[in-house]
Amino acid sequence: MPAPTPVGATVHQRRAIDLEDLVEWTIRTQRADRDRVSLHAVELAAAAAIRRSHRPAGSFDAPAGWGVDSCVRVAEIGLAGTRVDGGGQIRGVAPRLHPDAEAVIAAIDRAFGSLKGWRRCVLDQARVGGRPLWNLGAQRFVPVKNTAPQGGGRRHVVMSEWETVPPLSVVARRMIGRGIRIVDDRGRRKFQQAEPGFSYRTLDDGSRQVVVRWSAVELLPSDAEIRDAREEYAAWHAGMMRVLGELLEVPLRDYRVTGFAAPAMPWIFT
Known part of the structure; x- marks a missing residue:
């Protein structure tokens, strides 16, 4: 004791x-x-x-x-x-x-x-x-910062690629099929050949392509x-x-x- x-x-x-x-x-x-x-x-x-x-x-x-x-x-x-x-x-x-x-x-x-x-x-x-x-903290998508030496005048990375779009004739047929007039009262087309601000090109087979751009994103914090x-x-x-x-x-x-x-x-x- x-x-x-x-x-x-x-x-x-x-x-x-x-x-x-x-x-x-x-x-x-x-x-x-x-x-x-x-x-x-x-x-x-x-x-x-x-x-x-x-x-x-x-x-x-x-x-x-x-x-x-x-x-x-x-x-x-x-x-x-x-x-x-x-x-x-x-x-x-x-x-x-x-x-x-x-x-x-x-x-x-x-x-x-x-x-x-x-x-x-x-x-x-x-x-x-x-x-x-x-x-x-919770993961979230954020734009990828542009780390290129010149930067191209952008703070974030912008990706782009050519994407095929329907020819104008196909667009016109769809509009007509929906009962939408493709010309106005003066006989002018209601849709333009190419929308301002977009870059188009026509391929040899007659198909059209437009440049599609988007901001690259990443998860922060990353899995690593x-x-x-x-x-x-x-x-x-x-x-x-x-x-x-x-x-x-x-x-x-x-x-x-x-x-x-x-x-x-x-x-x-x-």
Whole structure:
């Protein structure tokens, strides 16, 4: 049985938090991913030794030592268990992180290992906050923009082709068949040989063709854009689930992870 809490003792209440908010706090507020980003390789080894609570090999004076440089200073300060006022922050070494932020960034490192793409996806999204944009809106037809160097004076692409139309004699017979006069009171035709604004041509067999023009359209967002947005969201969600798996058994000081509420495929429910 757990030991009873002493009378008058303060009970530390951990704050319930969703994984998404915890990772965003770790990266965006605590900037835990910035730690050690500009350390030299030897300095990084010293920092790693500190984290493992091991004294680095060598010393200031030993022939195999690292020399009197920043990596030894980092190591000695860490082993001393205190902060030394040296006039400012050491290059590449972030200020002391919250222990929960340290635990989260360590879990992220364990979750991905060599999977740099997934790790970058999770960290990039945490820096800006929120979730990857998967809903690009309803698809709609829009005119295709004209990207030609000259453009032809048009903002959008205009397509055209020759389309066969009935000869004038056929048109006249149809009008007569419907009881429509093809000439006016002065004996002039009521229909013109070619309507203004249209280009016609007559072929050797007597058939006529007219140029038909239309604006080319495309769907926006495109199927490829929708697919890419959903794949990015799915990769982020899968990465966060890996982090959750690493954090389930990690005791945090001030936070208690309640889970990961973001849906895996939100587009299914829209």
